[in-house]
Amino acid sequence: MFIKHNFTSESELKMILDNIYSQSQKGKSFNGILEAVLNEVTIITAIHNIKSNKGANTPGIDGEKMDKYLQMDKDRLISLIRKKVNNYKPKPVRRHYIKKSNGKMRPLGIPSILDRIIQECLRIIIEPIAEAKFYPKSYGFRPYRATKHAIKDITTIISSRWKQPPAVAIEGDIKGYFDSICHRKLLKKLWKIGIHDKRILAIIKAMLKAGYMENDTLYDTETGTVQGGIISPLLANIYLNDFDWMVGRMYHYTKRRKSSNIATDRTRLRNEGIIPKFLVRFADDWIILTSTIKEATRLLKYLKKYFKHRLKLELSEEKTLITDMTENMAKFLGFMIKAELPRKTPENPNPSTIVGKSYPDMERVKTKVRQISSELKQIRFTGKNSYLQATIIENINAKIIGLSEYIKPSICSAAFAYIDNAINKLLHPLKYSLARNTGNIKFLYVSLPTDNKGI
DNA sequence: CACTTCAATAC
Protein backbone atom coordinates (compact mmCIF):
# COMPACT_ATOMS: atom_id res chain seq x y z
CA MET A 1 0.00 0.00 0.00
CA PHE A 2 0.96 3.62 -0.44
CA ILE A 3 1.80 5.53 2.69
CA LYS A 4 -0.15 8.74 3.14
CA HIS A 5 2.35 11.57 3.10
CA ASN A 6 0.42 14.83 3.06
CA PHE A 7 0.23 15.06 6.84
CA THR A 8 0.72 18.44 8.46
CA SER A 9 0.86 17.81 12.18
CA GLU A 10 2.62 15.56 14.63
CA SER A 11 -0.63 13.99 15.80
CA GLU A 12 -1.50 13.18 12.20
CA LEU A 13 1.92 11.54 11.81
CA LYS A 14 1.30 9.45 14.92
CA MET A 15 -2.01 8.25 13.50
CA ILE A 16 -0.35 7.31 10.23
CA LEU A 17 2.36 5.39 12.08
CA ASP A 18 -0.30 3.49 14.05
CA ASN A 19 -2.01 2.68 10.79
CA ILE A 20 1.25 1.51 9.21
CA TYR A 21 1.76 -0.79 12.18
CA SER A 22 -1.64 -2.44 11.93
CA GLN A 23 -1.46 -2.77 8.15
CA SER A 24 2.01 -4.28 8.42
CA GLN A 25 0.73 -6.73 11.00
CA LYS A 26 -1.78 -7.92 8.40
CA GLY A 27 1.17 -8.67 6.13
CA LYS A 28 0.97 -5.61 3.91
CA SER A 29 3.96 -4.13 2.08
CA PHE A 30 4.58 -0.44 1.57
CA ASN A 31 5.69 1.91 -1.14
CA GLY A 32 5.88 5.65 -1.44
CA ILE A 33 7.85 5.57 1.80
CA LEU A 34 10.35 8.26 0.84
CA GLU A 35 7.69 10.97 0.59
CA ALA A 36 6.63 10.25 4.19
CA VAL A 37 10.26 10.23 5.31
CA LEU A 38 10.84 13.65 3.76
CA ASN A 39 7.63 15.23 4.98
CA GLU A 40 8.27 18.42 6.92
CA VAL A 41 6.64 17.00 10.06
CA THR A 42 8.84 13.89 9.96
CA ILE A 43 11.98 15.97 9.61
CA ILE A 44 11.00 18.29 12.46
CA THR A 45 10.13 15.41 14.81
CA ALA A 46 13.35 13.64 13.85
CA ILE A 47 15.39 16.66 14.88
CA HIS A 48 13.30 17.05 18.00
CA ASN A 49 13.88 13.40 18.91
CA ILE A 50 17.65 13.49 18.68
CA LYS A 51 18.51 17.09 19.52
CA SER A 52 19.08 16.33 23.19
CA ASN A 53 20.91 13.04 22.69
CA LYS A 54 24.13 12.81 24.64
CA GLY A 55 26.15 13.03 21.45
CA ALA A 56 24.32 16.02 19.98
CA ASN A 57 27.46 18.07 20.53
CA THR A 58 29.91 15.49 19.34
CA PRO A 59 30.39 15.98 15.65
CA GLY A 60 30.94 13.48 12.89
CA ILE A 61 33.64 13.77 10.26
CA ASP A 62 32.51 17.24 9.10
CA GLY A 63 32.83 18.85 12.54
CA GLU A 64 29.24 20.15 12.53
CA LYS A 65 27.26 20.09 15.76
CA MET A 66 23.53 19.94 16.35
CA ASP A 67 23.39 23.67 17.18
CA LYS A 68 24.06 24.57 13.58
CA TYR A 69 20.92 22.82 12.38
CA LEU A 70 18.81 24.02 15.29
CA GLN A 71 19.69 27.64 14.49
CA MET A 72 19.17 27.26 10.76
CA ASP A 73 16.03 28.64 9.15
CA LYS A 74 13.38 25.93 9.08
CA ASP A 75 12.62 26.01 5.37
CA ARG A 76 16.29 26.15 4.45
CA LEU A 77 17.01 23.16 6.68
CA ILE A 78 14.20 21.12 5.16
CA SER A 79 15.26 21.85 1.62
CA LEU A 80 18.87 21.08 2.57
CA ILE A 81 17.88 17.66 3.87
CA ARG A 82 15.69 16.91 0.85
CA LYS A 83 18.53 17.89 -1.46
CA LYS A 84 20.99 15.69 0.43
CA VAL A 85 18.70 12.67 0.35
CA ASN A 86 18.21 13.05 -3.39
CA ASN A 87 21.15 11.03 -4.70
CA TYR A 88 22.25 10.43 -1.12
CA LYS A 89 25.95 10.22 -0.33
CA PRO A 90 26.36 9.98 3.44
CA LYS A 91 29.67 11.05 4.94
CA PRO A 92 31.99 8.31 6.19
CA VAL A 93 31.58 7.74 9.91
CA ARG A 94 34.18 8.85 12.44
CA ARG A 95 35.92 5.90 14.11
CA HIS A 96 36.20 5.92 17.84
CA TYR A 97 37.05 3.07 20.17
CA ILE A 98 35.54 2.56 23.59
CA LYS A 99 36.33 -0.04 26.23
CA LYS A 100 33.82 -2.79 26.74
CA SER A 101 33.10 -4.22 30.18
CA ASN A 102 35.20 -7.28 29.34
CA GLY A 103 38.23 -5.13 28.56
CA LYS A 104 38.05 -5.52 24.78
CA MET A 105 37.59 -2.53 22.51
CA ARG A 106 34.38 -1.72 20.68
CA PRO A 107 34.67 0.22 17.42
CA LEU A 108 32.08 2.98 17.20
CA GLY A 109 31.12 4.73 14.01
CA ILE A 110 29.90 8.26 14.54
CA PRO A 111 27.89 9.59 11.60
CA SER A 112 27.72 13.31 10.88
CA ILE A 113 24.82 15.13 12.53
CA LEU A 114 23.02 15.59 9.21
CA ASP A 115 23.30 11.88 8.47
CA ARG A 116 22.00 11.13 11.96
CA ILE A 117 18.96 13.35 11.29
CA ILE A 118 18.31 11.53 8.01
CA GLN A 119 18.65 8.15 9.74
CA GLU A 120 16.11 9.21 12.36
CA CYS A 121 13.67 10.33 9.63
CA LEU A 122 13.94 6.85 8.13
CA ARG A 123 13.64 5.15 11.49
CA ILE A 124 10.42 6.97 12.33
CA ILE A 125 8.64 5.60 9.26
CA ILE A 126 10.29 2.18 8.98
CA GLU A 127 10.11 1.15 12.63
CA PRO A 128 6.35 0.44 12.71
CA ILE A 129 6.63 -1.61 9.51
CA ALA A 130 9.35 -3.80 11.04
CA GLU A 131 7.98 -3.78 14.58
CA ALA A 132 4.71 -5.35 13.45
CA LYS A 133 6.53 -8.25 11.83
CA PHE A 134 9.04 -8.95 14.57
CA TYR A 135 9.13 -12.16 16.55
CA PRO A 136 7.31 -11.61 19.86
CA LYS A 137 10.14 -13.10 21.90
CA SER A 138 12.81 -10.79 20.55
CA TYR A 139 13.44 -8.24 23.29
CA GLY A 140 16.53 -6.20 22.47
CA PHE A 141 16.22 -2.55 21.29
CA ARG A 142 12.46 -2.78 21.12
CA PRO A 143 9.85 -0.44 22.57
CA TYR A 144 8.20 -1.60 25.81
CA ARG A 145 10.64 -4.50 26.14
CA ALA A 146 13.48 -4.97 28.59
CA THR A 147 15.78 -7.70 29.84
CA LYS A 148 13.41 -8.52 32.68
CA HIS A 149 10.71 -9.50 30.18
CA ALA A 150 13.12 -11.88 28.45
CA ILE A 151 14.13 -13.47 31.76
CA LYS A 152 10.53 -13.75 32.89
CA ASP A 153 9.68 -15.43 29.61
CA ILE A 154 12.35 -18.09 30.11
CA THR A 155 11.38 -18.92 33.68
CA THR A 156 7.68 -19.17 32.88
CA ILE A 157 8.35 -21.49 29.94
CA ILE A 158 10.32 -23.84 32.20
CA SER A 159 7.72 -23.59 34.95
CA SER A 160 4.60 -24.31 32.96
CA ARG A 161 3.86 -27.94 33.88
CA TRP A 162 5.55 -30.25 31.44
CA LYS A 163 5.92 -34.02 31.28
CA GLN A 164 9.51 -33.28 30.35
CA PRO A 165 10.29 -29.61 30.98
CA PRO A 166 12.46 -27.73 28.43
CA ALA A 167 15.29 -27.37 30.91
CA VAL A 168 18.17 -27.72 28.46
CA ALA A 169 19.51 -24.42 27.16
CA ILE A 170 21.49 -23.61 24.05
CA GLU A 171 23.20 -20.33 24.87
CA GLY A 172 24.11 -18.63 21.62
CA ASP A 173 26.85 -16.12 21.06
CA ILE A 174 27.30 -14.44 17.70
CA LYS A 175 30.81 -13.25 16.94
CA GLY A 176 31.01 -9.49 16.30
CA TYR A 177 27.36 -9.31 15.32
CA PHE A 178 26.88 -5.67 14.29
CA ASP A 179 30.09 -5.62 12.31
CA SER A 180 29.41 -8.88 10.45
CA ILE A 181 25.96 -8.22 9.00
CA CYS A 182 25.91 -8.93 5.26
CA HIS A 183 24.64 -5.89 3.35
CA ARG A 184 23.16 -7.83 0.45
CA LYS A 185 21.21 -10.16 2.72
CA LEU A 186 20.05 -7.32 4.95
CA LEU A 187 18.64 -5.40 1.97
CA LYS A 188 16.79 -8.53 0.86
CA LYS A 189 15.31 -8.90 4.31
CA LEU A 190 14.21 -5.25 4.32
CA TRP A 191 12.29 -5.88 1.12
CA LYS A 192 10.83 -9.06 2.54
CA ILE A 193 9.64 -7.32 5.67
CA GLY A 194 7.55 -4.96 3.56
CA ILE A 195 9.78 -2.07 2.56
CA HIS A 196 8.90 -2.05 -1.14
CA ASP A 197 10.46 1.30 -2.01
CA LYS A 198 13.68 0.96 -3.98
CA ARG A 199 14.69 4.53 -3.13
CA ILE A 200 14.60 3.73 0.58
CA LEU A 201 16.72 0.62 0.03
CA ALA A 202 19.19 2.70 -1.99
CA ILE A 203 19.46 5.17 0.89
CA ILE A 204 20.04 2.42 3.43
CA LYS A 205 22.59 0.80 1.14
CA ALA A 206 24.42 4.11 0.86
CA MET A 207 24.46 4.37 4.67
CA LEU A 208 25.85 0.86 5.02
CA LYS A 209 28.53 1.52 2.41
CA ALA A 210 29.51 4.96 3.73
CA GLY A 211 32.90 3.75 4.99
CA TYR A 212 34.79 5.07 7.98
CA MET A 213 37.63 7.48 8.66
CA GLU A 214 40.45 6.48 10.94
CA ASN A 215 43.68 8.46 11.18
CA ASP A 216 42.83 10.46 8.06
CA THR A 217 42.45 7.30 6.01
CA LEU A 218 39.18 6.25 4.41
CA TYR A 219 38.24 2.60 4.78
CA ASP A 220 35.42 0.78 3.04
CA THR A 221 32.70 -0.95 5.01
CA GLU A 222 32.05 -4.16 3.14
CA THR A 223 30.04 -5.71 5.99
CA GLY A 224 28.29 -4.57 9.14
CA THR A 225 26.09 -1.76 10.33
CA VAL A 226 27.88 0.94 12.32
CA GLN A 227 27.63 0.87 16.09
CA GLY A 228 26.51 4.41 16.70
CA GLY A 229 24.11 4.69 13.80
CA ILE A 230 20.55 5.53 14.77
CA ILE A 231 18.92 2.86 12.61
CA SER A 232 21.55 0.20 13.37
CA PRO A 233 19.66 -1.46 16.24
CA LEU A 234 16.56 -1.67 14.06
CA LEU A 235 18.53 -3.12 11.16
CA ALA A 236 20.15 -5.61 13.54
CA ASN A 237 16.73 -6.89 14.61
CA ILE A 238 15.50 -7.09 11.02
CA TYR A 239 18.53 -9.16 10.11
CA LEU A 240 17.79 -11.85 12.69
CA ASN A 241 14.01 -11.83 12.26
CA ASP A 242 14.00 -14.78 9.85
CA PHE A 243 16.16 -16.75 12.28
CA ASP A 244 13.67 -16.00 15.08
CA TRP A 245 10.69 -17.22 13.11
CA MET A 246 12.58 -20.22 11.73
CA VAL A 247 13.19 -21.47 15.27
CA GLY A 248 9.74 -20.31 16.32
CA ARG A 249 8.08 -22.42 13.64
CA MET A 250 9.78 -25.55 14.96
CA TYR A 251 7.50 -25.61 17.96
CA HIS A 252 5.95 -22.54 19.54
CA TYR A 253 4.53 -21.06 16.34
CA THR A 254 4.25 -24.29 14.41
CA LYS A 255 1.47 -24.64 11.89
CA ARG A 256 0.58 -27.92 13.58
CA ARG A 257 -0.67 -25.95 16.52
CA LYS A 258 -4.44 -25.99 16.12
CA SER A 259 -6.15 -26.03 19.45
CA SER A 260 -6.58 -22.91 21.53
CA ASN A 261 -6.03 -25.14 24.54
CA ILE A 262 -2.28 -25.14 25.11
CA ALA A 263 -2.31 -28.39 27.10
CA THR A 264 -4.08 -30.46 24.43
CA ASP A 265 -1.89 -28.92 21.76
CA ARG A 266 1.19 -29.83 23.70
CA THR A 267 0.06 -33.42 24.14
CA ARG A 268 -0.67 -33.75 20.45
CA LEU A 269 2.70 -32.29 19.50
CA ARG A 270 4.41 -34.69 21.88
CA ASN A 271 2.52 -37.62 20.38
CA GLU A 272 3.76 -36.51 16.97
CA GLY A 273 7.30 -36.64 18.34
CA ILE A 274 7.90 -32.90 18.22
CA ILE A 275 10.21 -31.77 20.99
CA PRO A 276 9.67 -28.32 22.55
CA LYS A 277 11.97 -25.55 21.39
CA PHE A 278 11.68 -21.96 22.58
CA LEU A 279 13.85 -19.12 21.36
CA VAL A 280 14.27 -15.96 23.42
CA ARG A 281 16.51 -13.32 21.87
CA PHE A 282 17.95 -10.05 23.13
CA ALA A 283 19.86 -8.32 20.34
CA ASP A 284 22.77 -10.64 19.52
CA ASP A 285 22.27 -12.69 22.67
CA TRP A 286 19.92 -15.66 22.41
CA ILE A 287 18.89 -18.79 24.21
CA ILE A 288 16.88 -21.79 23.03
CA LEU A 289 15.13 -24.02 25.54
CA THR A 290 14.53 -27.64 24.69
CA SER A 291 14.01 -30.89 26.57
CA THR A 292 17.04 -33.07 25.96
CA ILE A 293 20.77 -32.69 25.49
CA LYS A 294 20.51 -34.89 22.43
CA GLU A 295 17.98 -32.64 20.76
CA ALA A 296 19.96 -29.54 21.73
CA THR A 297 23.13 -30.96 20.19
CA ARG A 298 21.31 -31.87 17.00
CA LEU A 299 19.71 -28.42 16.72
CA LEU A 300 22.94 -26.56 17.46
CA LYS A 301 24.71 -28.45 14.70
CA TYR A 302 22.00 -27.32 12.30
CA LEU A 303 22.04 -23.73 13.58
CA LYS A 304 25.79 -23.39 13.10
CA LYS A 305 25.28 -24.19 9.43
CA TYR A 306 22.26 -21.89 9.25
CA PHE A 307 24.24 -18.97 10.68
CA LYS A 308 27.20 -19.61 8.43
CA HIS A 309 25.37 -20.05 5.14
CA ARG A 310 22.09 -18.21 5.54
CA LEU A 311 23.28 -15.28 7.64
CA LYS A 312 27.05 -15.16 6.97
CA LEU A 313 27.57 -15.07 10.71
CA GLU A 314 29.72 -17.18 12.98
CA LEU A 315 28.81 -18.61 16.36
CA SER A 316 31.54 -18.41 18.96
CA GLU A 317 32.83 -21.92 19.60
CA GLU A 318 33.73 -21.25 23.25
CA LYS A 319 30.78 -19.10 24.20
CA THR A 320 27.99 -21.10 22.54
CA LEU A 321 27.08 -23.67 25.17
CA ILE A 322 24.58 -26.39 25.91
CA THR A 323 23.55 -26.43 29.55
CA ASP A 324 21.30 -28.79 31.46
CA MET A 325 19.71 -26.31 33.81
CA THR A 326 18.67 -28.97 36.29
CA GLU A 327 22.36 -29.43 37.00
CA ASN A 328 24.09 -26.20 36.00
CA MET A 329 23.01 -22.63 35.51
CA ALA A 330 22.67 -20.98 32.14
CA LYS A 331 23.88 -17.38 31.82
CA PHE A 332 21.75 -14.84 30.02
CA LEU A 333 21.82 -11.02 30.19
CA GLY A 334 23.62 -10.94 33.52
CA PHE A 335 21.34 -13.52 35.13
CA MET A 336 21.82 -17.17 36.04
CA ILE A 337 18.95 -19.45 35.13
CA LYS A 338 18.21 -22.66 36.94
CA ALA A 339 15.52 -25.34 36.72
CA GLU A 340 14.78 -26.81 40.10
CA LEU A 341 12.07 -27.81 42.51
CA PRO A 342 10.31 -24.89 44.16
CA ARG A 343 10.76 -24.16 47.82
CA LYS A 344 8.74 -26.23 50.26
CA THR A 345 5.73 -24.39 51.59
CA PRO A 346 2.98 -25.44 54.02
CA GLU A 347 0.59 -25.66 51.04
CA ASN A 348 3.03 -27.71 49.02
CA PRO A 349 5.31 -29.64 51.37
CA ASN A 350 6.58 -32.01 48.68
CA PRO A 351 6.93 -30.13 45.41
CA SER A 352 7.56 -32.30 42.36
CA THR A 353 7.19 -30.11 39.26
CA ILE A 354 10.30 -28.28 38.17
CA VAL A 355 10.21 -24.49 37.93
CA GLY A 356 12.51 -21.94 36.33
CA LYS A 357 14.35 -19.56 38.64
CA SER A 358 16.61 -16.62 37.90
CA TYR A 359 19.37 -15.24 40.07
CA PRO A 360 21.73 -12.31 39.52
CA ASP A 361 25.08 -13.31 38.06
CA MET A 362 27.16 -12.88 41.23
CA GLU A 363 30.41 -12.46 39.33
CA ARG A 364 29.00 -9.38 37.65
CA VAL A 365 27.54 -8.08 40.89
CA LYS A 366 30.91 -8.45 42.57
CA THR A 367 32.76 -6.51 39.90
CA LYS A 368 30.11 -3.76 40.03
CA VAL A 369 30.45 -3.59 43.81
CA ARG A 370 34.23 -3.35 43.46
CA GLN A 371 33.77 -0.36 41.13
CA ILE A 372 31.36 1.30 43.53
CA SER A 373 33.63 0.65 46.49
CA SER A 374 36.59 2.31 44.86
CA GLU A 375 34.48 5.40 44.20
CA LEU A 376 33.24 5.36 47.75
CA LYS A 377 36.79 5.47 49.02
CA GLN A 378 37.23 8.79 47.21
CA ILE A 379 35.13 10.43 49.89
CA ARG A 380 38.10 10.24 52.24
CA PHE A 381 39.97 12.69 50.05
CA THR A 382 37.26 15.34 49.97
CA GLY A 383 38.20 16.69 53.38
CA LYS A 384 35.36 18.76 54.79
CA ASN A 385 33.97 19.77 51.39
CA SER A 386 30.41 18.61 51.93
CA TYR A 387 29.28 19.73 48.50
CA LEU A 388 31.85 17.47 46.86
CA GLN A 389 30.90 14.65 49.22
CA ALA A 390 27.25 15.05 48.33
CA THR A 391 28.09 14.88 44.63
CA ILE A 392 29.98 11.64 45.09
CA ILE A 393 27.22 10.16 47.22
CA GLU A 394 24.52 11.16 44.72
CA ASN A 395 26.55 9.46 42.02
CA ILE A 396 27.05 6.30 44.06
CA ASN A 397 23.38 6.24 44.99
CA ALA A 398 22.51 6.31 41.31
CA LYS A 399 24.77 3.33 40.70
CA ILE A 400 23.44 1.28 43.60
CA ILE A 401 19.86 2.03 42.62
CA GLY A 402 20.61 1.23 38.98
CA LEU A 403 22.12 -2.11 39.90
CA SER A 404 19.36 -2.94 42.40
CA GLU A 405 16.58 -2.07 39.97
CA TYR A 406 18.22 -4.22 37.35
CA ILE A 407 18.53 -7.36 39.46
CA LYS A 408 15.26 -6.82 41.35
CA PRO A 409 13.11 -9.02 39.06
CA SER A 410 15.24 -12.07 39.94
CA ILE A 411 15.80 -13.91 43.21
CA CYS A 412 18.12 -11.30 44.56
CA SER A 413 18.12 -11.44 48.35
CA ALA A 414 21.59 -13.02 48.48
CA ALA A 415 22.96 -10.44 46.05
CA PHE A 416 21.40 -7.59 48.03
CA ALA A 417 22.84 -8.98 51.24
CA TYR A 418 26.24 -9.08 49.58
CA ILE A 419 26.01 -5.49 48.35
CA ASP A 420 24.64 -4.37 51.70
CA ASN A 421 27.49 -5.99 53.54
CA ALA A 422 30.23 -4.76 51.23
CA ILE A 423 29.04 -1.15 51.23
CA ASN A 424 28.37 -1.11 54.97
CA LYS A 425 31.85 -2.33 55.76
CA LEU A 426 33.24 0.65 53.89
CA LEU A 427 30.75 3.10 55.29
CA HIS A 428 31.31 2.30 58.92
CA PRO A 429 34.78 3.87 59.18
CA LEU A 430 33.52 6.79 57.08
CA LYS A 431 30.71 7.42 59.58
CA TYR A 432 28.01 7.30 56.91
CA SER A 433 24.88 5.22 57.25
CA LEU A 434 22.92 2.98 55.01
CA ALA A 435 19.28 3.69 54.39
CA ARG A 436 16.85 0.95 53.68
CA ASN A 437 13.38 1.30 52.31
CA THR A 438 10.50 -0.13 54.25
CA GLY A 439 8.92 -2.06 51.39
CA ASN A 440 9.02 -5.80 50.99
CA ILE A 441 12.10 -5.64 48.82
CA LYS A 442 15.28 -4.84 50.62
CA PHE A 443 17.35 -2.46 48.69
CA LEU A 444 20.42 -0.55 49.39
CA TYR A 445 20.84 3.11 49.30
CA VAL A 446 23.66 5.20 50.62
CA SER A 447 22.00 8.02 52.45
CA LEU A 448 23.21 11.57 52.52
CA PRO A 449 24.90 12.46 55.78
CA THR A 450 22.46 14.25 58.05
CA ASP A 451 24.26 17.60 57.85
CA ASN A 452 24.04 17.49 54.06
CA LYS A 453 20.32 16.85 53.82
CA GLY A 454 19.62 20.35 52.54
CA ILE A 455 21.67 20.08 49.39
C1' DC B 1 -4.33 14.06 36.84
C1' DA B 2 -1.54 14.57 32.18
C1' DC B 3 2.14 16.39 29.75
C1' DT B 4 7.25 18.20 29.27
C1' DT B 5 12.51 18.69 30.47
C1' DC B 6 16.84 17.16 32.78
C1' DA B 7 20.09 13.72 35.38
C1' DA B 8 21.71 8.72 36.26
C1' DT B 9 21.96 3.25 35.90
C1' DA B 10 21.39 -1.59 33.34
C1' DC B 11 21.79 -4.42 28.91
Next chain:
RNA sequence: UUUGUAUUGAAGUG
Protein backbone atom coordinates in the same frame (compact mmCIF):
# COMPACT_ATOMS: atom_id res chain seq x y z
C1' U C 1 32.43 8.65 24.57
C1' U C 2 28.22 6.89 19.97
C1' U C 3 23.41 4.44 19.20
C1' G C 4 18.83 1.83 20.90
C1' U C 5 15.54 0.27 24.64
C1' A C 6 14.08 -0.19 29.62
C1' U C 7 14.24 1.58 34.53
C1' U C 8 14.92 5.02 38.56
C1' G C 9 15.26 9.88 40.39
C1' A C 10 14.71 15.26 40.16
C1' A C 11 12.50 19.59 38.27
C1' G C 12 8.77 22.11 35.65
C1' U C 13 4.01 23.38 32.80
C1' G C 14 -1.41 23.28 32.58
